[in-house]
Every structure is written in C-alpha cells, then in structure tokens.
Amino acid sequence: MKQQASSWQTINEVGMKPKLTRFADHSFFAFTSQLSNRLIRDAQARDFPDLVALGYWLRNANMQKIAEQYESQLIRPLGHVFHAAPGNVDSLFVYSGILSLLCGNVNTIRLSSKVGGSADVLCDILAELAPEHPEVSARFQLIRCERDDPKLKALQANVDARVLWGSNEGIKALKSVETPAHCRDIVFAHKISFSVLGIDALLRVDKPTLQQLVEDFARDNLTFSQQACSSAKWVIWQGNEEHLAEAQNIFWTALLAYLSSEKGRSKYKLTESERYQALNNAQDMAMAGVVSGQMHAEQVVRVWAKQLREDFSEIHRGAGLFVESHVQQLQELNRYMTPAHQTMTYWGVEDVHEWLKDCLVGVDRVVPVGQALNFDVVWDGVDLVTALGRVNSQ
Amino acid sequence: MDLFDVGPYELSEAIKTTMLRQRLVSLTEHHIANCADYQKLFGDIELGSIKQLEDIPFLTVPLFKQRELKSITKDHVFKVLQSSGTTGQRPSQIYLDAQTAKLQSRVLVKIMQEWLGKQRRHMLIWDHPNVIKDKASFSARGAGIQGLSFLGRNHTYALNDDMSLNVEAINEFHEKFSDQPVFMFGFTFMVWKYGIQALQASSLKLNFESAVLLHSGGWKKLQDEAVSTDTFNTVANDCLGSIKAHNFYGMVEQVGSIFVACEHGYFHAPSTAEVIIRNPETWKPAAVGETGCIQVLSALPESYPGHSLLTEDKGFVVGRDDCQCGRKGTYFKVLGRMAKVEARGCSDTFERGAS
Numbered sequence: 217m218k219q220q221a222s223s224w225q226t227i228n229e230v231g232m233k234p235k236l237t238r239f240a241d242h243s244f245f246a247f248t249s250q251l252s253n254r255l256i257r258d259a260q261a262r263d264f265p266d267l268v269a270l271g272y273w274l275r276n277a278n279m280q281k282i283a284e285q286y287e288s289q290l291i292r293p294l295g296h297v298f299h300a301a302p303g304n305v306d307s308l309f310v311y312s313g314i315l316s317l318l319c320g321n322v323n324t325i326r327l328s329s330k331v332g333g334s335a336d337v338l339c340d341i342l343a344e345l346a347p348e349h350p351e352v353s354a355r356f357q358l359i360r361c362e363r364d365d366p367k368l369k370a371l372q373a374n375v376d377a378r379v380l381w382g383s384n385e386g387i388k389a390l391k392s393v394e395t396p397a398h399c400r401d402i403v404f405a406h407k408i409s410f411s412v413l414g415i416d417a418l419l420r421v422d423k424p425t426l427q428q429l430v431e432d433f434a435r436d437n438l439t440f441s442q443q444a445c446s447s448a449k450w451v452i453w454q455g456n457e458e459h460l461a462e463a464q465n466i467f468w469t470a471l472l473a474y475l476s477s478e479k480g481r482s483k484y485k486l487t488e489s490e491r492y493q494a495l496n497n498a499q500d501m502a503m504a505g506v507v508s509g510q511m512h513a514e515q516v517v518r519v520w521a522k523q524l525r526e527d528f529s530e531i532h533r534g535a536g537l538f539v540e541s542h543v544q545q546l547q548e549l550n551r552y553m554t555p556a557h558q559t560m561t562y563w564g565v566e567d568v569h570e571w572l573k574d575c576l577v578g579v580d581r582v583v584p585v586g587q588a589l590n591f592d593v594v595w596d597g598v599d600l601v602t603a604l605g606r607v608n609s610q
Numbered sequence: 611m612d613l614f615d616v617g618p619y620e621l622s623e624a625i626k627t628t629m630l631r632q633r634l635v636s637l638t639e640h641h642i643a644n645c646a647d648y649q650k651l652f653g654d655i656e657l658g659s660i661k662q663l664e665d666i667p668f669l670t671v672p673l674f675k676q677r678e679l680k681s682i683t684k685d686h687v688f689k690v691l692q693s694s695g696t697t698g699q700r701p702s703q704i705y706l707d708a709q710t711a712k713l714q715s716r717v718l719v720k721i722m723q724e725w726l727g728k729q730r731r732h733m734l735i736w737d738h739p740n741v742i743k744d745k746a747s748f749s750a751r752g753a754g755i756q757g758l759s760f761l762g763r764n765h766t767y768a769l770n771d772d773m774s775l776n777v778e779a780i781n782e783f784h785e786k787f788s789d790q791p792v793f794m795f796g797f798t799f800m801v802w803k804y805g806i807q808a809l810q811a812s813s814l815k816l817n818f819e820s821a822v823l824l825h826s827g828g829w830k831k832l833q834d835e836a837v838s839t840d841t842f843n844t845v846a847n848d849c850l851g852s853i854k855a856h857n858f859y860g861m862v863e864q865v866g867s868i869f870v871a872c873e874h875g876y877f878h879a880p881s882t883a884e885v886i887i888r889n890p891e892t893w894k895p896a897a898v899g900e901t902g903c904i905q906v907l908s909a910l911p912e913s914y915p916g917h918s919l920l921t922e923d924k925g926f927v928v929g930r931d932d933c934q935c936g937r938k939g940t941y942f943k944v945l946g947r948m949a950k951v952e953a954r955g956c957s958d959t960f961e962r963g964a965s
Contacts, residue, residue: 476891487948488924488948489922489950492670492920495893499651499669499670499673503647503648504650505650508654509652509653509654509655510654515891
C-alpha cells in the first residue's frame with residue numbers, strides 16, 4: 217500500500233489563502249499575459265506544439281476579447297471549483313482552468329499521474345510564475361495526488377463546482393464522490409470524433425490545397441497520436457461512390473508522402489510500438505467482423521468498414537488507425553450518431569451547417585479539417601464561461 | 611524430400627524457400643478453412659498470388675491473448691499452452707491437438723540433436739523443481755523445462771525453492787557426471803544470476819568436461835547489467851568447466867520452432883522455420899542488416915493459426931547460408947522488445963487496479 221497522505225503535492229504553492237475576485241480582474245490579465253509570453257518564448261515549451269498553441273490562446277488581446285464578449289452578462293464567480301485533468305492531452309486542463317479563473321473562481325486542479333512531457337514543462341513555468349502572482353496562483357492551485365486520497369474527497373465535499381475530464385469509468389468514479397447539493401458538475405467524458413471528406417472536391421483539388429489538407433489532417437489527428445477525443449478515428453467519404461477509389465488514392469498518397477517527408481517526420485512521431493498496436497488493433501477488429509480484412513498499413517493503418525457502427529469508440533485505440541466508410545449523403549450518418557460523437561471535421565463537403573440542424577443526437581462540434589484541436593470557449597456544446605460563472609438575468 | 615526429415619541446417623536458400631512456401635501456403639489455406647476469425651481477416655487473400663515467403667499473411671502476436679484462435683474443434687484439443695503474460699494481461703492461449711504436439715516434439719528433437727548429439731545427456735536444470743509443479747508460474751518456464759526434459763536423463767534441479775544453490779544436488783551431480791556428456795538448461799537471467807553469479811560467490815568449484823548449456827529468455831535484464839554474450843560465456847566457463855553455451859530464441863506461440871545461436875553468436879533458422887525482418891513504418895521486408903520487427907514463420911502449427919507471426923521483438927538478418935559456422939539458412943541477431951509507450955486514452959482519472 218502506498219502512503220496516501222504523503223503523496224499530496226502542490227506544484228505552485230504560495231502559502232496564502234485564496235480569495236474570490238470579480239470577473240476579469242486586472243490581476244487575471246497580468247498573469248495570463250505573462251504566462252503567454254513564457255509559453256511562446258520558452259525554449260523548452262517551443263518543442264511542444266500544444267504549449268505554443270496555448271501561448272497564443274493566452275495572448276492578452278485574445279483574453280480581453282473573450283472577457284468583452286461576456287461583459288454585459290455581469291458574471292460573478294461560482295466559488296471553489298475542482299478540476300480533474302485528463303490524461304491524454306497534456307495541456308487541455310489549462311483552458312477550462314483559465315476560463316474559471318477569468319470568472320473569479322478559486323480553482324484546485326488535480327493533474328493526471330500519466331501526464332508528462334508538455335504538462336511537466338507547463339508545471340515548471342507555473343511554479344516559477346507563482347511568487348510574482350501570489351493571489352492568482354493561490355486561486356489556481358495545481359496538485360498531484362492519488363485518485364482516492366482522503367484529502368481529495370474532503371476537498372470535493374466543499375466545492376461549488378467540478379470540471380471532470382476523463383474516461384467513462386473515471387467520471388463514474390468521480391460522480392460517486394460526495395459533493396454539496398448545489399455543486400455544479402461539468403462533465404467531459406470519453407468521446408469519439410470523425411472526419412468527413414468530399415469525394416468530388418478531392419477529384420478537383422489543386423496541389424497546394426491538397427498539401428494544406430493533408431497537413432491539417434495530420435495536425436488534427438496525429439498530434440497526440442490520435443489520443444485526443446477530438447482527433448478523428450473514423451474517415452467518412454461523402455459523395456459519388458464511383459469516384460471513391462480515386463479520391464482515396466489522391467488523399468492517402470498525399471498524406472503518406474507528407475508523413476514520410478522530413479517535415480512530416482519531425483512533427484509526427486508515431487513510435488514503433490504505437491504502429492504495432494494500430495496494426496494489431498486493426499487485425500483484432502477484422503477478426504471481430506467490425507471491419508474488412510483488407511488493410512493498408514503504411515505509416516498509418518487504414519481499414520474499411522462497410523457498415524457504420526456505433527461502438528467504434530469502445531474498440532478503437534488510436535495510434536494511427538483510420539477506419540474508412542462511405543456515405544452518399546450526410547443524412548445517412550444520423551442514425552449512427554450517439555452522445556459520444558464529439559467533433560466532426562469536414563473538408564469539401566457542402567451544406568454542413570444545414571445538415572447539422574437536423575442531426576439531433578451526437579456531434580457537439582463541427583469544424584473544418586485543421587481545427588479539431590483548437591480550443592474554444594464552447595466545448596462539447598458547453599459554454600465554459602457561463603457554465604463556470606453565475607450569469608445575471610436582466 | 612520431406613521438410614521435417616531433412617537436417618535442420620542443410621538446405622540452401624532456394625530449395626528451402628520453395629519447400630517452406632508450399633507448406634505455409636497450404637497451412638494458410640487450412641487455417642482459412644478451419645478458423646473463423648482467421649478467415650474473416652485473410653479470407654479474401656488470393657493464395658495463388660503468394661509467390662514469396664514474404665507474401666504469406668502474418669498475425670500480430672497479441673491476438674493470441676485477445677482471442678481464442680484455433681483450427682480444431684474443442685474435442686480435439688490435446689493441450690493448451692499459455693505464455694507468461696505480464697501482470698494485468700491475459701496470457702497467450704495456444705491450442706494443440708495431438709498431431710501438432712507430435713510434430714513439435716519431432717522437430718525440436720531434430721534441432722536439439724544438432725547441438726547435443728544423438729545420445730541422451732545427463733541433465734542439470736538451472737531452476738527449482740517446483741517451477742513445473744507450481745501452476746502459477748508453470749507457463750513459459752515450466753513448459754520450456756518440460757519440453758526439453760525428454761532430451762536428457764538423470765534430471766537434477768540445481769536450485770532450491772528460494773532460488774539459492776542446491777549445493778548438495780549440484781555436488782552429487784558433478785561427482786557422478788563431470789566426465790560425461792552433460793546437458794544444462796535454464797532461463798538466461800536465472801542461469802546468470804542464481805547460477806553463475808552464485809557459484810562465483812560460493813566456494814564451489816565445478817569442472818564439467820563436456821557440457822552444453824542451452825538458455826533462452828531474452829537478454830534485456832542482462833543488458834541492463836551490461837553483461838555481453840562474451841562475458842556470459844567466459845564466466846560460465848570459469849565456474850562450470852568446459853561449457854558450450856548456446857542462447858536460443860523461441861516463443862510459446864511457435865513451440866518446436868527454435869532458433870539456436872551458433873558459436874559465433876548468431877541465431878539460425880532451421881529448415882522448418884524462417885525469419886523476415888519488417889520495417890515498422892511500412893511493414894515491408896527490410897534489407898539484410900537493416901533493423902526492424904521480427905516475423906517468424908514455422909511449418910508446424912496446424913491446430914492453431916500460428917505459422918506466420920509478427921512479433922514485438924526487434925532484430926536484423928546478418929546473412930543467409932554463409933555463416934562462418936557452416937550451417938545453412940538465415941542467421942540473425944535479436945535486439946529485444948520494441949520500446950513500449952503506454953497508450954493513453956482520456957482514461958486517467960480512473961486507473962484500473964490502482965495500488
């Protein structure tokens with residue numbers, strides 16, 4: 217048995233009691249703009265595209281813009297917010313944490329024991345900033361501890377809201393922890409995402425546009441080895457089936473060329489064991505009859521599914537594995553959508569937003585290919601600012 | 611000429627490849643017809659288009675942990691072999707019928723006779739006797755010992771249950787047989803740590819005059835302790851006497867097909883087996899000398915579809931038919947397991963089976 221009490225570790229300790237503040241307090245902008253500078257300039261942070269992206273998101277102009285959008289709603293804090301960070305996308309927790317900070321809340325963020333890499337760099341930076349920003353840091357405490365640490369349970373018994381990222385099992389376990397009756401839970405459970413590519417558009421595509429498409433596709437889906445919930449695991453070809461093979465050929469040939477190029481190699485490094493896992497996963501799915509046995513396994517593994525399935529999310533383990541299917545019309549997708557379907561990225565597909573109006577189940581978010589990992593104030597269909605604050609009804 | 615009768619290191623590449631290809635194509639056909647899961651994966655393959663060994667479809671090894679793969683009906687199951695799965699993992703399940711089991715022993719004997727001679731040697735096992743009684747650890751270690759035991763006689767276990775040297779047993783064995791042909795067997799790391807190193811630390815001086823030590827199980831732990839093959843062999847000779855030590859590479863998924871390392875330290879594919887190295891980016895065959903994933907082909911598995919497997923081990927082919935030891939066939943090096951990266955879903959907040 218591990219000693220549970222001793223495993224509690226605060227990363228940016230400031231030895232000060234946290235206090236609530238008003239919405240968009242000036243101390244918030246002082247903190248975020250300095251954090252932004254550090255992330256954009258720090259030599260270590262620059263090795264991680266997710267930290268650079270975070271740095272840009274935290275730019276003062278962007279933070280001011282977000283604050284302005286909500287100014288008229290007279291938002292005031294909820295109180296003490298507990299955040300359970302996810303294990304797959306190292307820096308995702310910061311976005312919801314920062315928006316909660318904007319609202320004036322006191323935040324305790326439990327980091328996943330699995331995160332490493334970019335999250336470690338980020339923690340170092342946050343710890344270094346703490347002495348200069350004691351009040352804000354006190355409102356933004358990062359901790360590491362065992363999942364069932366008694367102190368963590370005690371903390372949750374007194375919080376006003378929780379932001380829970382995690383697997384379905386993880387969320388269920390967290391939901392069984394006792395919280396005050398008024399506690400507001402904002403839940404981001406396991407999701408699966410897909411990408412829709414237009415067959416006709418690919419037949420007409422010019423070279424630079426195709427290059428941009430495959431680079432965007434790679435960024436969306438391979439930045440975190442396909443582990444991010446918003447990375448597509450499923451590629452739907454939409455349009456005339458007669459031209460399907462030609463469109464596939466154009467797209468995958470260009471993607472493989474990019475992934476084999478020096479630029480592609482430097483950005484996306486699937487490990488040997490990930491590649492092996494993807495191949496094994498594909499073979500297992502074929503034996504289960506979920507996908508056909510014919511597969512391509514160069515750089516990424518791709519398999520064909522004649523029938524769309526609801527349960528891909530249960531068996532698909534990412535790491536560079538794409539299941540392909542075909543639809544003539546987007547409407548054919550609707551019957552397979554479940555609340556687990558999160559992001560749909562699209563390219564060369566018409567009337568997507570018109571279709572979305574009648575897609576009543578699933579699909580929290582529809583964005584062009586290339587934006588799957590862009591964080592938005594609205595996530596999984598939830599406006600995080602209004603969800604993490606109290607809006608004054610006028 | 612029968613693939614199973616010919617000497618294991620006699621066939622040159624062209625003849626061996628043709629014979630092995632025919633056998634492997636017919637095994638592929640057999641498993642497509644008799645194993646439903648295998649059929650779903652490879653049923654569409656045009657068998658006539660298999661021109662080379664590299665065209666034989668291969669299975670990833672973890673499938674034997676994930677699924678029950680067999681090409682026989684339940685009532686023909688004679689024995690189920692299990693791998694030692696790492697904690698939290700299901701072990702591999704290998705289903706044998708009497709015929710495949712018989713073929714395995716027959717081929718194993720043929721290969722072993724090359725290294726041990728035809729005479730049955732006195733056998734010293736570098737393990738404790740309970741390893742074949744203890745159900746939990748029976749798996750790989752126990753099965754290995756059992757599988758090779760019939761090649762020896764006067765079986766003596768050199769270790770006690772607590773892995774200490776059984777000095778009395780070793781002394782008795784040494785007194786009786788030091789001047790006779792001896793066969794020693796054990797798992798590489800056990801032989802090193804609990805055998806050789808323990809002997810060095812003790813005052814026991816052994817001097818076997820004609821012993822062959824076969825050991826398997828990977829070098830990873832020895833590499834961590836920076837023990838090379840040369841060091842291993844030199845120290846083994848120092849404290850055991852005149853020992854010919856041979857490492858061998860094999861797995862529970864292909865029992866009987868073993869790759870024994872020659873005097874020059876290269877693993878040799880026997881006539882009934884072959885290795886192909888594959889580039890993990892394209893999964894295409896790699897050139898001689900190029901490192902990649904090891905695929906193992908075996909002519910033996912009839913009762914389960916294990917005749918062509920892509921392992922998680924890395925290695926490279928050194929050459930074919932021209933090893934200095936004089937044995938024909940492909941010879942290669944094994945570099946150990948691929949570095950594992952923990953797969954991370956968004957499943958962190960709940961770790962299964964946390965301490």
